[in-house]
Amino acid sequence: MEKLLEVKNLKTYFHTFKGVVKAVDGVDFYVNKGEILGIVGESGGGKSITGFSLIKLIESPGKIETGEILFEGNDLVKYSEREMSKIRGKDIVMIFQDPMTSLNPVYTIKQQIEESLILHTNLNKKERHERCVELLKDVGIPNPENRLTNYPHQFSGGMRQRVVIAIALAVNPKLIIADEPTTALDVTIQAQILKLMTELVKKQGCSMILITHDLAVVSEIADRINVMYCGKIVESSKVSTIMNHCKHPYTRGLLNSIPDIKDNKDRLETIDGIVPNMFKLPKGCNFYPRCNKRMEECENKEPEYREYKEGHYISCHYPIEGER
Amino acid sequence: MIKFLIKRIWQLVIVLFAVSLLVFIMTSLVGDPLSLLVKENASASQIAEATEYLGLDQPAYHQYFLFVKNALNGDFGVSYRYQQSAIHLIIERMPATLELVVIAMALSIVFGIVFGVYAGAYPNSFLSKTIMNLSIAGISVPSFWLGMLMIYIFGIKFGLLPVSGRGEVGTILGIKTSLATIDGIKHVILPALTLSMGSVASIIRLTRAGIQENMVQDYVKLARAKGVKNRKILFGHVLKNTLIPIITIFGLQLGSLIAYTTITETIFAWPGMGKLIIDSINSSDTPIISAYILLVAVIFVVINFVVDLLYCVIDPRIELK
Ligand SMILES: Nc1ncnc2c1ncn2[C@@H]1O[C@H](COP(=O)(O)OP(=O)(O)OP(=O)(O)O)[C@@H](O)[C@H]1O
Ligand SMILES: [Mg+2]
Numbered sequence: 178m179e180k181l182l183e184v185k186n187l188k189t190y191f192h193t194f195k196g197v198v199k200a201v202d203g204v205d206f207y208v209n210k211g212e213i214l215g216i217v218g219e220s221g222g223g224k225s226i227t228g229f230s231l232i233k234l235i236e237s238p239g240k241i242e243t244g245e246i247l248f249e250g251n252d253l254v255k256y257s258e259r260e261m262s263k264i265r266g267k268d269i270v271m272i273f274q275d276p277m278t279s280l281n282p283v284y285t286i287k288q289q290i291e292e293s294l295i296l297h298t299n300l301n302k303k304e305r306h307e308r309c310v311e312l313l314k315d316v317g318i319p320n321p322e323n324r325l326t327n328y329p330h331q332f333s334g335g336m337r338q339r340v341v342i343a344i345a346l347a348v349n350p351k352l353i354i355a356d357e358p359t360t361a362l363d364v365t366i367q368a369q370i371l372k373l374m375t376e377l378v379k380k381q382g383c384s385m386i387l388i389t390h391d392l393a394v395v396s397e398i399a400d401r402i403n404v405m406y407c408g409k410i411v412e413s414s415k416v417s418t419i420m421n422h423c424k425h426p427y428t429r430g431l432l433n434s435i436p437d438i439k440d441n442k443d444r445l446e447t448i449d450g451i452v453p454n455m456f457k458l459p460k461g462c463n464f465y466p467r468c469n470k471r472m473e474e475c476e477n478k479e480p481e482y483r484e485y486k487e488g489h490y491i492s493c494h495y496p497i498e499g500e501r
Numbered sequence: 502m503i504k505f506l507i508k509r510i511w512q513l514v515i516v517l518f519a520v521s522l523l524v525f526i527m528t529s530l531v532g533d534p535l536s537l538l539v540k541e542n543a544s545a546s547q548i549a550e551a552t553e554y555l556g557l558d559q560p561a562y563h564q565y566f567l568f569v570k571n572a573l574n575g576d577f578g579v580s581y582r583y584q585q586s587a588i589h590l591i592i593e594r595m596p597a598t599l600e601l602v603v604i605a606m607a608l609s610i611v612f613g614i615v616f617g618v619y620a621g622a623y624p625n626s627f628l629s630k631t632i633m634n635l636s637i638a639g640i641s642v643p644s645f646w647l648g649m650l651m652i653y654i655f656g657i658k659f660g661l662l663p664v665s666g667r668g669e670v671g672t673i674l675g676i677k678t679s680l681a682t683i684d685g686i687k688h689v690i691l692p693a694l695t696l697s698m699g700s701v702a703s704i705i706r707l708t709r710a711g712i713q714e715n716m717v718q719d720y721v722k723l724a725r726a727k728g729v730k731n732r733k734i735l736f737g738h739v740l741k742n743t744l745i746p747i748i749t750i751f752g753l754q755l756g757s758l759i760a761y762t763t764i765t766e767t768i769f770a771w772p773g774m775g776k777l778i779i780d781s782i783n784s785s786d787t788p789i790i791s792a793y794i795l796l797v798a799v800i801f802v803v804i805n806f807v808v809d810l811l812y813c814v815i816d817p818r819i820e821l822k
Contacts, residue, residue, distance in 0.1 A: 232726060234722060234725055234726060236717075258731070259730075262725075262728045262729070262730055263728065264728070265725065265726055265727065265728040266726060266727035266728030266729075267728060270726065270727075271726045273719060273722065273723060273726075275719055278718065278719040278720065279719045279720060279722075279723045280720055280723070281720040281723075281724070281738050281741075281742070282720070282742065282816075282817070282818060283741045283742055283745075283815065283816060283817060284738070284741075285817075292724075292727060292729060293727050293728070296727065296728050296729065297728065328817040328818070330817070330818050341723070344723075344727065
């Protein structure tokens with residue numbers, strides 16, 4: 178399969194007054210063409226910052242320290258701001274975590290969708306209008322003709338999120354980075370929107386990175402999954418492998434904490450402890466303090482991120498044996 | 502819309518009623534018009550005649566109704582000093598003042614917004630820091646002091662610009678203005694700069710704060726993610742959102758500019774209504790004082806009305822109520 182995006186040893190740090198936050202600390206991954214990659218992990222794991230780093234929207238005090246972001250073979254890290262603005266919104270688009278505030282309150286919906294079309298296509302005015310209507314229809318907004326002249330405050334939260342998705346899809350991107358695209362929505366709409374997005378991805382043949390903390394959701398629509406913990410990828414593989422043969426204790430912990438109606442477990446299992454302080458990360462494995470399989474070696478020696486089996490990457494000294 | 506208009510007009514009536522009552526009370530308490538109007542050696546019958554002429558023998562409420570009735574007809578009485586209709590005197594001097602105010606306002610908007618946007622967008626540059634320091638000076642320095650400083654530097658020391666009066670006045674589109682002649686423009690520079698300094702400074706600070714606040718909003722990030730260039734984000738997305746609070750301040754500033762013309766006009770001997778009102782206060786010329794106060798009250802209400810209209814144009818979330 179052809180790789181659309183390949184990230185090598187990417188590090189994004191925040192240099193705050195209190196110290197350095199290693200939000201993304203040396204991650205390696207790739208996205209194939211037409212593939213959906215899920216990124217999961219607890220809050221603060223660096224999922225969003227990974228997404229922002231890919232389009233280089235990291236604001237001070239944050240900085241991409243090192244690494245390569247090879248998009249169709251070109252290293253985006255070396256690109257200037259001007260070159261990036263030609264890629265953003267055209268080849269790579271991002272849907273943010275918080276849909277409520279992502280739209281500009283003083284522009285109409287049409288103006289905001291059209292902006293992308295004006296920047297990245299040669300459509301004329303009439304064609305742009307038609308495209309706007311079509312997009313709103315695609316994301317399931319009733320009565321699109323009339324809705325175009327509305328302002329964001331006249332839309333509900335769910336509709337706003339659809340508009341943000343419509344903006345992302347406006348110019349047929351090659352890669353969509355969707356950061357928790359549905360967390361702000363109620364459950365029925367969540368499923369609807371995710372279905373819609375996967376359909377559109379398949380239809381347009383683009384790739385998608387779906388960021389979420391919800392393993393259950395991602396397991397249904399993604400092809401592969403990266404599990405992130407404290408700025409590092411701890412495990413990465415095909416969905417079926419992660420779900421059935423995961424090797425990292427953290428992944429196992431996440432899986433066990435998914436509520437399962439069929440299983441009828443008395444009590445949900447949780448991962449003990451809390452995410453460590455980002456300023457004082459453990460010396461060895463970041464997961465050491467919370468791990469139920471820890472050994473002496475884990476305390477002082479950082480595990481290497483390695484290919485455990487073909488296409489199955491893991492960073493753990495003592496991978497779990499056997500099936501789940 | 503019509504409901505909004507009616508509400509506004511009703512407000513205007515109430516404001517004017519309150520102001521007229523205040524003006525009436527103040528002018529009848531302060532100073533005795535008779536002593537100004539009649540000669541020192543006037544006879545008793547002359548005084549009685551003047552009393553009757555001014556209606557001073559009537560009960561107070563009657564006098565007030567008479568005052569309102571005349572005021573509605575644009576008649577505020579005759580200036581004691583000039584022996585001319587008070588309202589006429591004011592209207593005659595109004596263009597000079599409005600000219601000053603409009604120029605000062607234009608300077609505030611242009612410099613205030615341009616410098617403010619710059620200082621907000623590049624807060625760490627040397628120029629931004631200079632702008633911000635100067636703006637503190639602009640807010641804290643009293644305008645009479647600044648005016649005198651200007652006169653000293655530009656007028657006396659270097660002799661670059663005239664410092665007194667309005668200069669040669671020409672006509673543009675039927676309006677008499679100093680802007681029609683080079684000499685007039687030279688005359689207007691210093692007073693307009695002095696007058697605008699405070700509001701330039703406030704608008705700079707407000708714009709900067711607004712820009713900085715908006716730059717970190719998610720919609721800016723989305724715009725950048727769409728590939729919009731920084732400059733377009735700044736002057737499009739961000740500025741439009743920032744304008745909302747600026748318009749409020751703009752209205753308030755316009756009011757205070759009109760008020761401050763009294764000082765500026767006095768310093769620069771500018772023949773506007775601000776100087777007229779100071780002179781009239783000094784000589785207890787009540788018809789002019791009352792006419793001026795009521796006129797300014799009307800102007801304030803109108804400004805507020807326009808500001809509310811502008812709000813609706815800029816911020817779609819606000820509807821006329
Ligand atoms: N502007 C910033 N300044 C300092 N630290 C930051 C900044 N933005 C993010 N971080 C830190 O970077 C780390 C990763 O944040 P990120 O937003 O990527 O988490 P996340 O995995 O997306 O979490 P969530 O699931 O809650 O969205 C966090 O520890 C956070 O505190
Ligand atoms: Mg996040």
